[in-house]
Every structure is written in structure tokens, then in C-alpha cells.
Amino acid sequence: MGLGAEANLGDSIVTTKLDQAINWARSYSMWPMAFGTACCGIEFMSVAAAKYDISRFGAEVVRFSPRQADLLIVAGTISYKQAPVLKKIWDQMCEPKWVISMGACASSGGFYDNYTTLQGIDEVIPVDEYVAGCPPRPEAVLDAIMRIQEKSFDESIIKERATNFKGILDA
Amino acid sequence: MLKADMLIDASEIKSTISRLKNEEDYTLLLDVTAIDFSEYPDITPSRFAVIYILRTSNFKKHLTIKTYVDDNTLEVDSITDLFFAADWAEREVFDQYGVRFKGHPNLKRVLNHHQFVGHPLRKDYEITKGQICTETEDLMDEMIPLLKSKGYKETDLEDLMMLNVGPSHPASHGTIRNFVAMEGETITACVTEIGYLHRGFEKSCENHSYSQIIPYTDRLNYCSAMLNNIGYCKAVEDMLDVDITPRAKMIRIVIGELSRLTDHIVCNAANMVDLGGLTNFWYIFAPRDKAYDLFSKLTGARLTNSYTRVGGLEFDLYDGFEEDLEDVLKDVEKAIEDSLSLVEHNRIFHDRTQDVGVIKADFALDAGITGVNLRAAGVPFDLRKDAPYYGYENFDFDVVVGSHGDVYDRIMCRFEEMRQSMKIIRQAMKEMPDGEINVQHPAIFLPSKNDVYGNIEGLMNQFKLTFEGIKVPKGEFYSATEGGNGELGFHITSDGSGTPYKVKCRPPCYYSLGAYARIVEGNMLADAVVTMASMNFIAGEFDR
Ligand code: SF4
Numbered sequence: 234m235g236l237g238a239e240a241n242l243g244d245s246i247v248t249t250k251l252d253q254a255i256n257w258a259r260s261y262s263m264w265p266m267a268f269g270t271a272c273c274g275i276e277f278m279s280v281a282a283a284k285y286d287i288s289r290f291g292a293e294v295v296r297f298s299p300r301q302a303d304l305l306i307v308a309g310t311i312s313y314k315q316a317p318v319l320k321k322i323w324d325q326m327c328e329p330k331w332v333i334s335m336g337a338c339a340s341s342g343g344f345y346d347n348y349t350t351l352q353g354i355d356e357v358i359p360v361d362e363y364v365a366g367c368p369p370r371p372e373a374v375l376d377a378i379m380r381i382q383e384k385s386f387d388e389s390i391i392k393e394r395a396t397n398f399k400g401i402l403d404a
Numbered sequence: 405m406l407k408a409d410m411l412i413d414a415s416e417i418k419s420t421i422s423r424l425k426n427e428e429d430y431t432l433l434l435d436v437t438a439i440d441f442s443e444y445p446d447i448t449p450s451r452f453a454v455i456y457i458l459r460t461s462n463f464k465k466h467l468t469i470k471t472y473v474d475d476n477t478l479e480v481d482s483i484t485d486l487f488f489a490a491d492w493a494e495r496e497v498f499d500q501y502g503v504r505f506k507g508h509p510n511l512k513r514v515l516n517h518h519q520f521v522g523h524p525l526r527k528d529y530e531i532t533k534g535q536i537c538t539e540t541e542d543l544m545d546e547m548i549p550l551l552k553s554k555g556y557k558e559t560d561l562e563d564l565m566m567l568n569v570g571p572s573h574p575a576s577h578g579t580i581r582n583f584v585a586m587e588g589e590t591i592t593a594c595v596t597e598i599g600y601l602h603r604g605f606e607k608s609c610e611n612h613s614y615s616q617i618i619p620y621t622d623r624l625n626y627c628s629a630m631l632n633n634i635g636y637c638k639a640v641e642d643m644l645d646v647d648i649t650p651r652a653k654m655i656r657i658v659i660g661e662l663s664r665l666t667d668h669i670v671c672n673a674a675n676m677v678d679l680g681g682l683t684n685f686w687y688i689f690a691p692r693d694k695a696y697d698l699f700s701k702l703t704g705a706r707l708t709n710s711y712t713r714v715g716g717l718e719f720d721l722y723d724g725f726e727e728d729l730e731d732v733l734k735d736v737e738k739a740i741e742d743s744l745s746l747v748e749h750n751r752i753f754h755d756r757t758q759d760v761g762v763i764k765a766d767f768a769l770d771a772g773i774t775g776v777n778l779r780a781a782g783v784p785f786d787l788r789k790d791a792p793y794y795g796y797e798n799f800d801f802d803v804v805v806g807s808h809g810d811v812y813d814r815i816m817c818r819f820e821e822m823r824q825s826m827k828i829i830r831q832a833m834k835e836m837p838d839g840e841i842n843v844q845h846p847a848i849f850l851p852s853k854n855d856v857y858g859n860i861e862g863l864m865n866q867f868k869l870t871f872e873g874i875k876v877p878k879g880e881f882y883s884a885t886e887g888g889n890g891e892l893g894f895h896i897t898s899d900g901s902g903t904p905y906k907v908k909c910r911p912p913c914y915y916s917l918g919a920y921a922r923i924v925e926g927n928m929l930a931d932a933v934v935t936m937a938s939m940n941f942i943a944g945e946f947d948r
Binding site: 268271272276283284297314316318322347350351352367 | 515516517524529530531532533534536537539571572573574577579599601604608619622626627674686690696706707708943
């Protein structure tokens, strides 16, 4: 007995090709949700604007609703106050989903080693790709999107995604 | 010694400020802050002092007033009934220092989250002691009294729709939360919550030398980083009583105005996106990227430039700067024209922006609003004209004012200010003096490598400056420049060492945002969105 689509298709159909077809389509039509809170968010605007043009990678449909997005780009400092909001956004996104942590702040707290700043969003949600820089240049963000595209080729509709992440807000 | 202009007994603070306001024309409350003297080298009458900064109605003079707070009560009179601006200002002091203001209508935290315990800017609060926040607050504690003050009864509340807008909402740019009560499409009451991007600028300043703080200032208003660099360095230079070289001044004017240009571009572009006009965004963002290329050629960074140094600049202009600059300016001119051609005579644009989000001039002043938001309301206040620095008085440019204070005026004022900035830049490039960009001063600038390797004085100088930092004379000082959003001030307290005892930034859009709720009440929700975009709230600045 298979799961998902395979259950309906019977034993005689091989789904590997379907995976490939879906992954191919998915990787070139990422729908990012930009969680821009600070300076990195401004640089993300450049990524989207004419010169760097994120649409060359099929990822220009920037959503503001987590329900409609499969790629969360956290661009900016996340404070302890913001952390529950970020977690809620992440929880609302449907699988399969990915996270890019853009910039020093999102990745590690950056040079805000102080009482109010979360020392990296991976304390709260899982991260797939980190981008260095303060802020990263737009090219670096595009590079991370390409790495996510590569990763998305490992997905399969019959495999459950591993979700054993536990952050500080998962009591 | 640098010190506050007036030292007043805490019991007289309210009457004094009231007198200053009514009789001596100090009608603008710029900022309120506190200082914790518990680790200060001098003995002070009590642990905390509260500082008030006021400005006259002709904007030419400012005044700092200091009062020591009784150690036992930790209480001073609130001045919220004298100035609207005092509301958030005093809340911040309470939040960060735990000083209470007697008579404040709603003295609760503003930057730190509601589960936070303690007051982080007290000297005994450890800088790295973070506190986890598990949930956001519901804000009903503010909403219900607000609705009651507007005449609603407990039974009416059911008929209103409570709506949460932000912090993660396309209109609020990720960090502003508005909680509104709606009657149909109309907002009857609004509560604004901030602090989502509070990242401890002021505490970090107390742990870094004066030069190390410059990168932190980039990240206040990150749309015009170099204007913050300039404002901060100018404050430190004023304390050191250092006059930077004529060339450094002129370069600061050029890059400062260019930063103002990019700041206004981002604001107007985002505003038009919120109005549904995406084409404008493409039009005016393209030359902005060109300006960023120029910045990265000059400073090494696109956005966070850290270009100024205490006493000068990091680099001189590069060969070919002038041509690159002219190229950028031409593109911006074209982009402004293109963009305006889409909206100037566009009926939809007019309907959506005219008479929307009106800020009345006297309310703006009461709320401490400065910059374009104030000028659009018809008040010609601009520090570049009223308290000129770096020779702005020698330039031929106009202060751009609006007539109605609505969204339309603010957009148009920004466009016109961009033109004026270009005018200043072109004049400055024409008059650009030759010479050094940095002051020659062993206590401020590192010696040349020849001296470091060649003689013992040079070596000692290098060591001392690197390890101890620039030593700033003891005292308290406030200095302001015209930032992208209005009066950007720095109030610095020094204990004579190489690390500031305290730095307080007077963030112009903190006060605009404090007034936002009162501005949108009675408007429709969709109008509140464009009103927000037109006021240019930059989270790095108001949350710090
Ligand atoms: S990494 Fe740097 S540019 Fe990005 S949000 Fe943090 S401080 Fe700003």
C-alpha cells in the first residue's frame, strides 16, 4: 500500500517520475514570503526590483500570506518580542516549505549581542540556508534561492518530511 | 564642562516646562530620556536624572533640562498634559529605566515585551541577559479605556470589530502592529504597538568605543545610513570641539543629500506600491540601485556604509566620482519625471491620497513630528535652514512645504525635496574645496604607518587610540542634524573615557508613529495603509 497519490494509483504505477516532474515545477516556481523586519528587508527589495530581478528564478511571486508561500525568507533582526510572531508564520505555512535566513542578524543575532535580540532564528524555527552579510548583497540571496531549488529536488510526494525540530518556543 | 542648560528641582519640573512653553516659546518637545549615574565617576545627588529637550517655535534654539529623581520614589511629574509627544517619550524612559511619571495616563512598556522583567538600560542590567517572550499581548488593556474615552459603553463593544493589523502585514513592513476597532470600514479607535525591532542600540553603545558605534548608527534609519553617520559623528565632534576640514564638510553634504534622495525614493516607491502602482516602484528603484553602486564604490557597502569617522571620513572621493554622480542624478531626474507622469494627473491617485491621513500643523508640533511630515503640513521647519551646519546657509535651495498635510502633500513634498537635494549636490560639487579630509589630531586619528613603525611616539599613539578609544570630555551634550525623517538628535553622556556612558538617539519617526493612531482614527482602513506608508516609518529608527 502506498501513501498519497500512490494509494489511488495502484501498485503498477511508479511514482518517481511524478516526483521529478513535480519537483521540477516546484523548484522553478517558488513562492517566497519575505519576512523583512530591518535593513536586510530593504536589500530584499533590491533583490525583487528590476536590476537583480528575482523573477529570473521563478520566485517573483512574493506573498505576504504564509498560507500561500513555500519559501520563508527571514530578512532582518528578530527580537525576542518578534520571535512568537515568526514562529506562528512558520507554523502556518504548508509543507513542503523552506527557510532562508538572510543576513548576520537572522543567522546569529549579528552584532546585536544583547538583551533584546534573538541569537539566530534557528532557535525558533528550522533553517535550510544561511546567507552571510550585513546585509548580504542581492547576488548572495539569489545564490541561496538556487541552493533551495537544488534541495527541493530531494522531495517526494510519498515521503513525510522530517519534522523533529524543537526550538525554544516549542514547549 | 559640558552640561545641561538648566538644572531644575524635580518638584518644579512641570511648572518650569509649562513656563518655558507658554512664556519663552519652547513649544516643541524633542525628547525625554534618563541617565543612570550609578557607575558614573562623579558623585551625583541621586541615581537617576531625567533629561528633557525642547525647541523654540522658530526652531533656532534648543534647550536641555535636567532633573534628579528622588531615589526612594523614583517618580517625577508627567508632562503629558503639556505635550502630546511626552506620552511615548515617558513610556520609553519608564520601560528602559524604571522611572515613573506621576499622572501619565498609560505608563506601560513600549519597546520591550510585556513579559520582560527589569529595566535594561540600568547600569546593573547585564547586556546579554535576554528574556524569552512566548506570546504577544492582546492590547485590550489599552483598547477598552480608549473606546470608553470616546463614549462607547461596555455593551457597545460587541458591535465593533476588533482587527489586528501587523506586525507581519504587507502594509506595516514587518514591525508595526496596529490594533483597531472598526465600525464598518471606519476606524474608530487605534492602538499602536512597537518594539518588534528593538535591538538595544543604546545599550550596545555603552559597550563600544565611540568609533565602534558608527556601524550601529547605519542601522538606525537604514534607508539613509550616511545621514545617521553624519549626525552621530557631528555630535561627538562637537563634544570634542573639533572643526572638521572644509573638504570633509562639503563631502558630507554631498553624500548626505544623496542619502536623503535614496531615503525619499524608498518611501515614495513603497507608498505607491501600497497604492497599487507597482510601475512607479520599478521606475524609481532603478536609479536607486545606481546610487547604491556609487555608494559601494565609494564606501565598500551598498546600504550600511559607515562612511564617516570622528574627525573626518573614511575615504576621499574616488577618481571619476563626479561623472558617476552626475549619471545617477540624471537618472533620478528622469525617474521622477516618469513616475510623476503616471500619477500627477491621475484621478485614482488623487482620490486615494488627497484629504487622506491629514496631519494638522498644530497637532504635528504638539506630537513632536518633524521633517517632511511636518513640512507637508505647512510648517517650514528644516534644520538645514533654521540651525545650519557645514555651511548649508550658503546654498541656494528651498524648504519645501505642503498646504494640507495629507498623503498627497507628503508624496509631492518628497519628490520636490529630491529635486532640491540634487540642486544642493550640484552646487556642492562645483564648490568642492581641495585639501585634507581628516583633521590632524593624535587623540582622534591613527598616526601614519611610517610613524607607527618609525618612532616610539607613533607606536604609543597607535596603541593608546586602538585600546582606549577617542576620549571625549566629560559631560552631557545634545546635537541635531536634519535626517531623512526630520530632526535626528544624539544626546551623549560621557564620563571622560573612550566609551560613551550613554547615547540616546532622538529618532524622528518615533514621534510620528506615536501620533499615527490619532491621525488615522475616523479614516477608513485602506486609507490608514497609505497614511502609514506616506509617513516613512523606519523600524530601525523608532525601535532602535
Ligand atoms: S544583518 Fe545587518 S543589514 Fe541585515 S538586518 Fe542585521 S544589521 Fe541589518
